[in-house]
Amino acid sequence: MILNYKAIMKLIGIIITIMAGLMLPSLLCSYFYNETNVVIAFWFTIIPMLVFGIIITRTVKADFNSLKIRDGYIIAALCWTLSSALGAVPFVISGYIPNYIDAFFETVSGFTTTGASILANVESLPKGLLFWRSFTHWIGGMGIILFAMALLPALGMRGQRIAMAEPAGPTIEKITPKISQSSKILYLIYISITLLEILLLELGGMSTFDAMINTFGSVGTGGYSNYNSSIAHYNNLYFEMVITVSMFLSGINFTLYYFVLRRHWKEFFSDRELRSYLLIVSAAVLLIALNLWFSNCYDSLGESLRYSVFQSVSIATTTGFSTANFDLWPTFSKMILFVLMFIGGCSSSTSSGIKIIRTLIVFKYLKNSISLRLHPRAVISIKINERPVSSDTVSGVINFVFLYIGVFFIGTLLLSLDNFDLITTASAIASCLGNVGPGFNLVGPELNYSIFSNASTLLLSFVMLVGRLELFTIILLFTKQFWNPDR
């Protein structure tokens, strides 16, 4: 047996039970707003899930200590796929997203903190479903942090470093000794940022419901909004500032917050990835603001800066909120946003994409390789935070970036069978792979993903999962070697 089926089965039971529990807040929300058919839809989803979940969990006897690498991959992939498959059910039962494939896309987009939607009119959705839709971002955001920092090492994959999520940055094991304890601290940080943002938005006059929706979207770097025009709906500088700061904080490596908690400011601010993140975002903000100003898109440099700051942070953190229809911006600004979609935020944050640390390592690798052309016998090692990066890590990073670009090209090729223009096609794949949300042209910030065929909707859902689970987790499952016990 190449897989520990019993343990996987038991874990499926646990996931189903937890998911049923996580639907309860949305159920309460629909009770609160007297949305009867949504209440029914949730009960029809939650009860069978609870029954099945508890039966499976109770009856299957499994030894979790015997889990191997292969099992870990399957579990990670199943965890996200199953949650999305089940989370999609209330949308279908309530009749608001009748096509199950569309509902699956919408939920994958939620859990992967992408924020791409197939809904043409979000505002017609009942509050219970809007809450659930945005709450999946929040669950997904917390999930990915635990996935990268707690689950994988707990499954014995620490040495393996599957995802190469934090190849050289500070890792949690070095700061706190026990994983269960560190998970708790991570939960607390995540929940604190969440509560703080809700509070700040409410203080500015936002309704509690809207404050929660926008907070889930920003802390999870997801981007689902309850308005068709996203954050532009409010046209409120204070809200934009709060949300920008929250998105930016969510794009930082969460382990760095340990340093903040202990007031080790020097370690915090000297982190190479954080500095590069700041540098990249600032450069984007400045270039876009100048480009918008010189192109007379906005009346003043101040206004240009306002839109540039929000949009750069939103795209760089792979959130996808918008305060402007950036698809109408000049090509140079759009191209910068496009590049930001690829780079993404910091490792071990809720953001996605290639990640700053990997971009940094590739950049240093290239710089060294150019030196080697002139000095073939020189030995130059790559250092991050004054520590050398092992050659295994470097090649892991290179693999990742190549695979990322490969998935982008193959995805674009497959999606192009739907015969929309290349910009729509390529930006849809880039945006879904980077878990951003909006793209350009027909998938621009004021439009949606309903244009695609069912096959393409599934492809895009798959691409979101591939991006969220750091490529290898999903791609491995499609190799012969994975299923061949002899190799």
Place this chain on the structure above:
Amino acid sequence: MILNYKAIMKLIGIIITIMAGLMLPSLLCSYFYNETNVVIAFWFTIIPMLVFGIIITRTVKADFNSLKIRDGYIIAALCWTLSSALGAVPFVISGYIPNYIDAFFETVSGFTTTGASILANVESLPKGLLFWRSFTHWIGGMGIILFAMALLPALGMRGQRIAMAEPAGPTIEKITPKISQSSKILYLIYISITLLEILLLELGGMSTFDAMINTFGSVGTGGYSNYNSSIAHYNNLYFEMVITVSMFLSGINFTLYYFVLRRHWKEFFSDRELRSYLLIVSAAVLLIALNLWFSNCYDSLGESLRYSVFQSVSIATTTGFSTANFDLWPTFSKMILFVLMFIGGCSSSTSSGIKIIRTLIVFKYLKNSISLRLHPRAVISIKINERPVSSDTVSGVINFVFLYIGVFFIGTLLLSLDNFDLITTASAIASCLGNVGPGFNLVGPELNYSIFSNASTLLLSFVMLVGRLELFTIILLFTKQFWNPDR
């Protein structure tokens, strides 16, 4: 002194003299067609070049044996840039391309065998200039083969393998002992293919002039035509077949023709790069033909195949001839052509792009890296033609591909300042970097590069040179280290 200025100076003299000589056939052509102002333009270019060239060559005393790696880079870059700068002069003097920057672009595009043009109406050009324009393809094609296989090793860069042009394929040194002798054989093969194609086209009823233009364009994988509609002008299946075969043969590693000359068919057909080349082109042909047929672009599968074969080979070999306005094709077909632009042809051929061998090595590297996820302790080496590829070569290839993608992104970002749509912008850079010629949208096969600003025209010329000289040769010249003697 970090550079051997005297030797470089003397080489400049030699280049100028040779270039003057290479303009003579075009001069003869304009005499033949009684194009007086073109004759004058050529004399006004050739005479000063001969005078200066001979003076420099005679007066500068230089020791070529003391040439170092740095000198080699400078010489390679100068050779192409200077040839283009001088080759542009007749266009300006004759008044047919009054803007020198445009003329420079047109000539760089010729020598780099790109075939991108700033001319809206090619057919208005006198024959002498049309001949010169296409002849630069032929010179460039021969130049690049010698550059990769004879010049660099002669300059002592054999061990260095600057360009990593033939990282694992058969290399010329292994087959023939002396470089001067091997250069001669290469000349002969190149000239034989040229003469054969001219003959075959004439046998089909093409005029001698047209036959020469089209042959220069295909053997050099350049793509300049003397008609606005390129090869579509003839609408002749026989011509298309001859040109397709010639482009395809020019995209093969020229050293493989040694095997053909010696009738070592087994070695020829078992070459990994050649097989992958066949496979990639065949796959592209088939997919595009089916896509065109299913989209009802053409009446029959036969007709779809006809256009698919020509266009796939033309783009894959980075030639750029067209028999159809492929910009009107469905997105899937366009995306395949876009990917072919990046891959390019075989190493040590006249084609450009990333090259098949590098694509193959990256592909094998990625495949191995996926295996390593499951078997961390396994040692797997990459083999091409049953011989292991050294890790230095693999990392050289990885650098190259990253740099290629980097140049593509940075180039697109800079070009986007002209504010044309992203498809125009990105495809212009991809096409120039891969030395293809046409792109999509505003730089599609029936349009031209005259839309861009002077700064962008220079940028695109630079990108063509960077692509042609295999990135490092040019990029190194822009590093601090290159000009710093202490490092």
